Structures are given as structure tokens and as C-alpha cells.
Amino acid sequence: MLRSLCATLSLKPTGHGRLLFMLHPRRDMHSRNKTAMELIAKGWSALKEVDRVIDYCELNDRRLLPLLRTAKENFELALEADNSNTHARYWLAKLHLKYHVPGKCLAVGAALLVEAANMGDPDAQYELGCRLRVEHDYFSSDQQAFYYLEKAVDQLHPGALYLLGAVYLTGDCVKQDLASAMWCFHRASEKNIF
Incomplete structure (x- = not known):
């Protein structure tokens, strides 16, 4: 791919800088x-x-x-x-x-x-999911809490794995699913949170 890119570009003596910038567009990042x-x-x-x-x-x-x-x-x-x-x-x-x-x-x-x-920060997703699960006077949403916990579980956050396993085990805001609960607990134990 690099050869085809270099072959298609007509390099002038001052064109090397442009080529390097094109190859590393996020250098300052x-x-x-x-x-x-x-x-x-x-x-x-x-x-x-x-x-x-x-x-x-x-x-x-x-x-x-x-x-x-x-x-x-x-x-x-x-x-x-x-x-x-x-x-x-x-x-x-x-x-x-x-x-x-x-x-x-x-x-x-x-x-x-x-x-x-x-x-997409897994720690923030877990924290937000935990805060949404707690009963507040003004706002509480189990569905949104479950959404953020699932997002954190997708990134294998150990605390979220454990909490989602407990949710599946008890059937708190979802249908009780022992297989999913065991999977979550097993993955959490691999992350050494216990």
C-alpha cells in the first residue's frame, strides 16, 4: 500500500514534508x-x-x-x-x-x-451505572443503569461484571438468567476482584 501511495504521488523536492504529514496525520496527537x-x-x-x-x-x-x-x-x-x-x-x-x-x-x-x-470510558460507565441504580428522590432509571453496566461489561470492567452477574442472578431489572450470571462471575474472577 505504501508503494502504491508513493508511486501515485509525484514527489517534488519540497514534497517530502507533505508525504510525511500524510503518512503521520496525527503526529501532534x-x-x-x-x-x-x-x-x-x-x-x-x-x-x-x-x-x-x-x-x-x-x-x-x-x-x-x-x-x-x-x-x-x-x-x-x-x-x-x-x-x-x-x-x-x-x-x-x-x-x-x-x-x-x-x-x-x-x-x-x-x-x-x-x-x-x-x-466509552469503562470506569465512568460503571460509576454511572452504579449511581443510576441507587434510588434518588428526583431520578432513578434501572434501564439506563443496565445500559451503562452492559457497556462497561463489553469492555470487561471487573466491577461491572460482578454487578451485572448479581443483577442476572437476582433478576432485579431483567429476566433471571443463571447462565449469564455465572459467565459474569467467572469473567470477574479472572480479573481478580474477589
Whole structure:
């Protein structure tokens, strides 16, 4: 294929740059993704430190605020660097929904979680499926929860496999199916979640 491409293109002395650009059209995508992943790693590290000490202090302790700000800033910068990065979207959503971060907004967290789930992030799909299964005063949808859990199972997310196995076993919002439940539990055990 490369030979036929090179044979059909008439290369002029200045045409090599165009040929290389045509062969690597997403060359700049790698650097944006690498920058975003480095920022996500910094934010995730700050969140792990918060998780480590949060049990020993109050939710709005002043010592946690710098770590939470660092995590939020890094996740936001990662989204600016690569807007299609689902990990940054997921972790920023989790930050808004779970932690007492300055500028916390549950609506923004929910919107980011839905976007990350719709973009195909299995962790976001599992998280959204779990949140939709919980009875809320304003909103609860077993069908949508099942939809997102199935999407996460398609990507073999271990938590989603276990939860969907439990749904099939109990027949909660679907017809009881022991074979599907056993398949889900078997695949989850292969992922070592038990």
C-alpha cells in the first residue's frame, strides 16, 4: 500500500514534508495525549494522598484544600491539553461528586461523568451505572443503569461484571438468567476482584 501511495504521488523536492504529514496525520496527537496523561498522573497522585489522610481529618480540613486544588487544576489542564481524554473527564467528575473541593458543583460532576461514559470510558460507565441504580428522590432509571453496566461489561470492567452477574442472578431489572450470571462471575474472577 505504501508503494502504491508513493508511486501515485509525484514527489517534488519540497514534497517530502507533505508525504510525511500524510503518512503521520496525527503526529501532534501523541504529544497532547502524553501531556494530558502526565497531568492526570499528578492529579491522581494528589487524590491518593487525600484518600490516605481523609479518614483522620474533617472533610473541609484546611490541610486537604491544597491537595484538592492541585488535583482539580491538573485534571482541568489535562482536559485543556486533550479535550478527548476520557480519563481526565472521569477523574474531574469524581472530584466534583465525591470530594469537598473548592468550586464543587454536582451538576458539573454529573455532566462530566455522563460525557465520559458516552465517550466509552469503562470506569465512568460503571460509576454511572452504579449511581443510576441507587434510588434518588428526583431520578432513578434501572434501564439506563443496565445500559451503562452492559457497556462497561463489553469492555470487561471487573466491577461491572460482578454487578451485572448479581443483577442476572437476582433478576432485579431483567429476566433471571443463571447462565449469564455465572459467565459474569467467572469473567470477574479472572480479573481478580474477589
